[in-house]
Amino acid sequence: MSSTPPPRFGVIVPVKPPAVAKSRLAPLGDAVRRDLVVAFAVDTVTAVLEAPVVGEVLVVTDDHLLARGLADLGVRVLPDGATDDLNGSLVQAAAELHRRRPDLSPVALCADLPALRTEELTRALAEAGRHDVAFVADAQGVGTTLVTARHLDGFAPRFGAGSRAAHLDAGAHEVTAGDVPSLRRDVDTPADLDAAIALGVGSRTGILTTALRL
Ligand SMILES: Nc1nc2c(ncn2[C@@H]2O[C@H](COP(=O)(O)OP(=O)(O)OP(=O)(O)O)[C@@H](O)[C@H]2O)c(=O)[nH]1
Numbered sequence: 001m002s003s004t005p006p007p008r009f010g011v012i013v014p015v016k017p018p019a020v021a022k023s024r025l026a027p028l029g030d031a032v033r034r035d036l037v038v039a040f041a042v043d044t045v046t047a048v049l050e051a052p053v054v055g056e057v058l059v060v061t062d063d064h065l066l067a068r069g070l071a072d073l074g075v076r077v078l079p080d081g082a083t084d085d086l087n088g089s090l091v092q093a094a095a096e097l098h099r100r101r102p103d104l105s106p107v108a109l110c111a112d113l114p115a116l117r118t119e120e121l122t123r124a125l126a127e128a129g130r131h132d133v134a135f136v137a138d139a140q141g142v143g144t145t146l147v148t149a150r151h152l153d154g155f156a157p158r159f160g161a162g163s164r165a166a167h168l169d170a171g172a173h174e175v176t177a178g179d180v181p182s183l184r185r186d187v188d189t190p191a192d193l194d195a196a197i198a199l200g201v202g203s204r205t206g207i208l209t210t211a212l213r214l
């Protein structure tokens with residue numbers, strides 16, 4: 001008789017408040033940019049929640065409306081712990097995750113992955129879980145979309161300009177998991193959004209982009 005293995009990961013998803021996030025989508029108009037930030041976060045979190053290896057999802061955001069909407073999906077929401085310090089906020093959130101669920105390894109995952117497939121996330125986490133510290137590079141091979149550590153002590157995300165190189169320099173394992181295009185496809189620009197749509201976006205982003213004829 002087979003049984004489902006217990007969840008092994010707690011996923012922390014940081015979301016910059018829609019009022020100021022995704023500045024490079026400004027050419028699409030301010031209202032569209034804000035709606036897209038919310039849709040990306042909802043689709044990202046929905047794909048994460050469907051992964052049986054994930055035991056808890058913690059969203060970090062200072063936007064209380066978004067916090068309410070995401071909490072309705074079944075995630076916990078924390079405010080940013082440190083002003084203007086994404087990596088500091090993530091470490092703070094990981095400590096809270098550890099307090100609640102010491103059995104789970106912390107994972108930080110960007111909220112701008114509207115094409116994310118649960119199967120690809122699951123495959124990437126299986127590979128990452130074989131290393132003390134691991135990360136997934138973005139589609140450009142310059143940034144990072146996911147960082148994980150086996151234990152809280154090793155969890156030191158280095159998101160920011162040139163973060164792939166920063167994670168490699170820190171000795172983190174680069175996860176390829178065969179290929180995980182949906183996990184690498186972060187959306188910063190209108191061209192990135194086209195690429196995500198070509199991969200196939202989640203329902204919230206799909207409804208919006210179809211309605212807007214993007
Ligand atoms: N909670 C929180 N999340 C952040 C913060 N800065 C960035 N993020 C999130 O971290 C991830 C990666 O950030 P970026 O891709 O640089 O997003 P961004 O800052 O909205 O985009 P740009 O304005 O285009 O630089 C996304 O999920 C963002 O929402 C922050 O200060 N607090």
Ligand SMILES: C=C(OP(=O)(O)O)C(=O)O
Pocket residue numbers: 138142143144145158159160161162163164186188
């Ligand atoms: C913060 C990052 O995202 P982006 O390059 O998409 O701004 C990163 O890649 O580390």
